[in-house]
Amino acid sequence: MSTKPAFKRAEPDARRLSLIEAAARVLARGGVAGTSVRAIAVDAGVSPGLVGHYFDGIDALVAETYAHVEARVAETIDAALARAGTDPRARLNAFVTASFAPPVASGELLATWIAFWSLVRSRPAIARQHDEQYAAFRARLEALLGACGAPPARLRHAGIAITALIDGLWLELCLSPQAFSADEAGAIARTALDAILTGQ
Amino acid sequence: MSTKPAFKRAEPDARRLSLIEAAARVLARGGVAGTSVRAIAVDAGVSPGLVGHYFDGIDALVAETYAHVEARVAETIDAALARAGTDPRARLNAFVTASFAPPVASGELLATWIAFWSLVRSRPAIARQHDEQYAAFRARLEALLGACGAPPARLRHAGIAITALIDGLWLELCLSPQAFSADEAGAIARTALDAILTGQ
DNA sequence: CCACTTGTTGTACGATTGTCCAACAAGCAA
DNA sequence: TTGCTTGTTGGACAATCGTACAACAAGTGG
Helix, strand or coil, X not given: CCCCCCCCCCCHHHHHHHHHHHHHHHHHHHCCCCCCHHHHHHHHCCCCHHHXXXXXXXXXXXXXXXXXXXXXXXXXXXXXXXXXXXXXXXXXXXXXXXXCCCCCCCHHHHHHHHHHHHHXXXXXXXXXXXXXXXXXXXXXXXXXXXXXXCCHHHHHHHHHHXXXXXXXXXXXXXXXXXXXXXXXXXXXHHHHHHHHHHXX | XXXXXXXXXXXXXXXXXXXXXXXXXXHHHXXXXXXXHHHHHHHHCCCCHHXXXXXXXXXXXXXXXXXXXXXXXXXXXXXXXXXXXXXXXXXXXXXXXXXXXXXXXXXXXXXXXXXXXXXHCCCHHHHHHXXXXXXXXHHHHHHHHHHCCCCHHHHXXXXXXXXXXXXXXXXXXXXXXXXXXXXXXXXXXXXXXXXXXXXX
C-alpha cells in the first residue's frame, strides 16, 4: 500500500491564486483587524511560511488581492453590459445598476478596499497601482459616456463626476445599507446621467 | 528649592481632548499601520497606561477621534458658509469649495476615516455612530439645498446624490491628488448643483 | 532507481500589540 | 500639616504579529 502524500504541489500560478482568494475571503469575513498571514494560510489550507514564498510580505498580497477583486468586479460589470445589448444608454444604465448590486456592492468587498487604501499613502508602488486602477475605471466609464454622445470636451469632467458619484454611493451602500436602497442609488445615478448627457 | 513634579494632573476633559488630538496626529503621520496605544501616548507626552484610563480600548479612542475630526471639519465648513454671506446658492458653493480644500481634503485626514471605516462592520456601536454622522452631514446639505429652492419631494435624493458626489471626489482627491485638481472637483460639484437646482 | 530541484512545512525568532494593575504622587479638603 | 481621592506612572503580561530559515518531501529528468 502507498502512503498518502503529506502535501501536494500546486502549479505556481494556481497556488498564488488560491492564496489571493483566501486573502479575499479572510478580509471579507474578519475585516482588516482579523486578517493576518496565519489566518490566510489556514483558510488556504497551507502552511504560513508559504505566503512568504509567493509574496514579498503581506502588503504585496493585499495589493494583489485588491487587483484581483477589482478584476472580478470588472468582469461582473462587463457581463451586465453584455446582457444590456448594444444601446449605449442601456449599457450605461446596466453599468450603474450592476455597481450597486451584490456582489459588487457588499460589505464583504469593502474590507479589501479599506485594507488597500490604508497602504496607498505610505507605499509609493501601491499608490501607483491605485492611480492605474482608478484611471482604468474612469476610462471605461468615459468610453461609455462618449458612446452616448457626450461631447468630447466635457468627457473628462463627466467621467470624474460619474466615477465619484458611483464611488460615493457604493461606499455608503457598503457602510450603512439601510441609509438608502440599491434601487435609490441606481435612480440617483441615472438621473445624474440624464443631466450630463442632455447637456445643460 | 522645590522638586519639580513628576507629572501634572490635567482636567479630565482637557486630558481626553489632548489624547484625541494626539491620536489624530499619529493617524495623520503614520497611517493606520503606524498607530498604536504607545505611539499615541508618546505623542501626547503621557504614559501608555493612561489611554486605558480614559477610553474603553483603542477602538473607542479611534471612534472618538473620528467624531472630533469630523466636528472640526464641520466647523471649517461652517466658517466658509459664514464667509459666503446669506445668498443660498453662494453658501452651497462655499460648502463644496471648502470640502475640496485643505484642511478638509488632505491625505492626513484620510487615515482617520479609514481607521474608522475599518471598525464599522464589526462594531455595532461604531456602525450606529457612522449612521448618525452620515445622517447629520446629509441633513445639513439638504437644508442648504432646500434654501436654494429644491423641491421638498426631491430633497432626499438630491441630498444623497450631492453627499455621494462630494464624498467620492473628496476620497479620490485624498488618495491621488494628481488625478484631478481641487478646482476641477469644485467645478464638477457646482455643475451637479446647477443640474439639480434647475430641475430636469 | 537515483539525483536534483524546489514547493512546502513547521517552528523559532524578535518585535509589537492591547490590556491590566500595583505602586506612586499630585492636589484638594479638613 | 495630615489624610484621602484619584490621575498617573511604568512595567508585566499573554497574545499575536510578519518574517526567516533549516529540514523535509514531491515530482521530474536522468
